[in-house]
Amino acid sequence: MGAEFVQFSLTPILIGVFAAIACALPGNFLILRRQALIGDAISHVVLPGIVVAFLLTGMVAAIPMMIGAAGAAILAVILIEAVKRLGQIEPGAAMGVVFTTMFAAGVLILEQSDTSQVHLDVEHALMGNLESLIWFRADGWGSLLDPAALASLPDELPRIALVCALVVVLTLVFWRWLKIATFDEGFAQALGIPAAAVGFGLMVTAAVAAVAAFDAVGSIIVIAMFICPPAAARLMTNRLAHQVWWSVAFATMSAILGYVFAGYGPLWFGAQNAVSAAGMIATVSGVILGLACLFGPHRSRVGAGRDEAA
Amino acid sequence: MASPMSPGQQPTIATENGRAARPVAVPSGAPLAVRGLTVSYGEKPAVFSVDATFPAESMSAIIGPNGAGKSTLLKASLGVIPRLSGDVYVFGQAIEKARERIAYVPQRASVDWDFPTTVMDVVQMGLYRRVGLLGRLSGRMAARARDCLDRVGMADFAHRQIGQLSGGQQQRVFLARALAQDADLYLLDEPFAGVDAATERAIIDVLKTLKAEGKAVVAVHHDLSTVRDYFDHVFLINVRRIAEGPVATAFTTGNLQATYGGRLAATHLDELSPTGGA
Numbered sequence: 001m002g003a004e005f006v007q008f009s010l011t012p013i014l015i016g017v018f019a020a021i022a023c024a025l026p027g028n029f030l031i032l033r034r035q036a037l038i039g040d041a042i043s044h045v046v047l048p049g050i051v052v053a054f055l056l057t058g059m060v061a062a063i064p065m066m067i068g069a070a071g072a073a074i075l076a077v078i079l080i081e082a083v084k085r086l087g088q089i090e091p092g093a094a095m096g097v098v099f100t101t102m103f104a105a106g107v108l109i110l111e112q113s114d115t116s117q118v119h120l121d122v123e124h125a126l127m128g129n130l131e132s133l134i135w136f137r138a139d140g141w142g143s144l145l146d147p148a149a150l151a152s153l154p155d156e157l158p159r160i161a162l163v164c165a166l167v168v169v170l171t172l173v174f175w176r177w178l179k180i181a182t183f184d185e186g187f188a189q190a191l192g193i194p195a196a197a198v199g200f201g202l203m204v205t206a207a208v209a210a211v212a213a214f215d216a217v218g219s220i221i222v223i224a225m226f227i228c229p230p231a232a233a234r235l236m237t238n239r240l241a242h243q244v245w246w247s248v249a250f251a252t253m254s255a256i257l258g259y260v261f262a263g264y265g266p267l268w269f270g271a272q273n274a275v276s277a278a279g280m281i282a283t284v285s286g287v288i289l290g291l292a293c294l295f296g297p298h299r300s301r302v303g304a305g306r307d308e309a310a
Numbered sequence: 311m312a313s314p315m316s317p318g319q320q321p322t323i324a325t326e327n328g329r330a331a332r333p334v335a336v337p338s339g340a341p342l343a344v345r346g347l348t349v350s351y352g353e354k355p356a357v358f359s360v361d362a363t364f365p366a367e368s369m370s371a372i373i374g375p376n377g378a379g380k381s382t383l384l385k386a387s388l389g390v391i392p393r394l395s396g397d398v399y400v401f402g403q404a405i406e407k408a409r410e411r412i413a414y415v416p417q418r419a420s421v422d423w424d425f426p427t428t429v430m431d432v433v434q435m436g437l438y439r440r441v442g443l444l445g446r447l448s449g450r451m452a453a454r455a456r457d458c459l460d461r462v463g464m465a466d467f468a469h470r471q472i473g474q475l476s477g478g479q480q481q482r483v484f485l486a487r488a489l490a491q492d493a494d495l496y497l498l499d500e501p502f503a504g505v506d507a508a509t510e511r512a513i514i515d516v517l518k519t520l521k522a523e524g525k526a527v528v529a530v531h532h533d534l535s536t537v538r539d540y541f542d543h544v545f546l547i548n549v550r551r552i553a554e555g556p557v558a559t560a561f562t563t564g565n566l567q568a569t570y571g572g573r574l575a576a577t578h579l580d581e582l583s584p585t586g587g588a
């Protein structure tokens with residue numbers, strides 16, 4: 001692997017790995033809270049956020065769009081909480097109501113405005129443009145030490161790396177609160193831990209991770225990474241800390257293998273063109289989950305505990 | 311070990327002119343005193359304008375029919391569910407200032423036992439308030455958690471995943487977690503629901519030891535036949551307060567009839583309450 005790898009594959013793979021980890025970490029807690037659908041919800045509401053940001057600013061620049069997306073995601077989180085509490089219904093139903101409505105509104109606004117002429121097409125929203133995030137100025141591993149070459153790295157890389165680092169730090173700092181508020185919310189509140197705020201913070205963190213990942217890799221990966229690596233990890237262990245490590249490993253494997261299979265896999269079978277990296281990464285994560293379901297050492301426990309305890 | 315109750319502590323509401331801010335004065339330093347508590351889940355109140363005082367160095371039972379607001383009273387006192395109105399005092403202080411003096415055992419069915427964690431991990435959650443977010447769990451604290459597991463007879467299960475335990479064992483783990491909190495007031499929500507006889511015995515032994523150590527125990531309790539054996543004090547509730555006091559004077563046929571209405575047969579009541587009417 002030489003200059004060509006660094007120029008064409010290194011940055012997309014790194015972006016894919018950071019995006020996968022940033023989504024998988026909060027995903028661990030979301031699946032344990034039976035809120036995994038929130039990843040789906042957020043990646044849908046991102047659309048109206050981006051469209052409105054474009055209409056307000058008239059720019060296809062990343063920063064206003066990410067602000068719009070984050071705003072829409074946080075609005076959705078608040079609306080989901082409100083629908084859940086005021087309607088006294090289960091979280092899944094509240095998410096379903098909010099995200100379908102906001103996504104539909106996004107489609108309508110997109111259609112009514114001229115935004116469909118610009119880069120805001122649905123395919124981009126789904127697939128992202130991972131393959132295009134190449135490092136033009138790189139001419140080998142030495143470029144990693146060359147300030148001029150480093151300055152031309154795609155903007156998405158430092159952005160998703162920063163968000164990934166933020167998610168890692170938040171997970172480490174709030175580890176105990178996340179664990180206890182997820183396992184036993186009532187007990188956490190009795191201890192004086194702000195369990196509701198922890199839950200809300202988790203959703204906002206998930207929203208920020210989803211928006212940053214969406215910007216770089218599209219919503220297919222976002223949805224897959226919130227659910228598949230943590231769910232597969234749950235089947236590998238009965239310890240939360242080990243589960244989180246497994247999920248990071250699975251997310252990383254999905255991103256690397258998915259990118260390699262998408263880029264080179266079709267060539268091995270004699271095809272001419274590569275397939276979508278985002279689609280392949282999501283598919284690999286699903287295959288990993290399938291294998292964990294078949295061969296994971298703790299697969300029989302999942303879903304069995306509640307019936308037994310009741 | 312925890313400090314004994316400080317008897318001199320005054321309630322936070324003003325009583326100088328002989329009239330409390332609320333109609334009923336708060337008994338100075340009672341382990342748990344609730345005044346004017348109202349909780350509602352929808353249109354209908356689950357608990358309405360309840361005053362309750364639970365005495366020190368005793369075991370109190372909260373008794374009432376299903377849907378009478380027993381658990382709601384406990385959870386709203388702790389702030390686990392929001393209260394519409396009312397004040398809660400723990401050893402004469404507002405509850406927010408006295409949280410480290412309270413231990414809590416939620417209903418066993420309120421959590422997902424499939425959660426990826428071990429018995430020891432759950433017990434250590436009782437220490438989270440003390441160790442904080444990032445504080446190190448010292449060797450002494452870990453030893454303390456092991457000791458609490460030992461007290462409920464679960465030391466051999468420390469590294470089991472919690473979903474692999476029986477219902478009774480899960481309840482013991484919850485009690486061990488409350489013991490790790492090292493509190494002066496223990497609030498338990500149906501600690502005997504769905505547990506085996508050996509576990510019930512083990513739990514009641516631990517609670518009686520706590521009482522002997524000068525702690526106060528308050529439990530939501532279902533089984534009227536064991537009230538006399540287990541408890542000193544009862545609080546009868548059916549949305550409103552029906553009666554409260556020592557078992558000998560408050561656990562009477564008349565009070566039970568007022569609490570349960572026609573839901574208990576008169577003969578059943580006689581068996582439970584040999585002291586007769588109020």
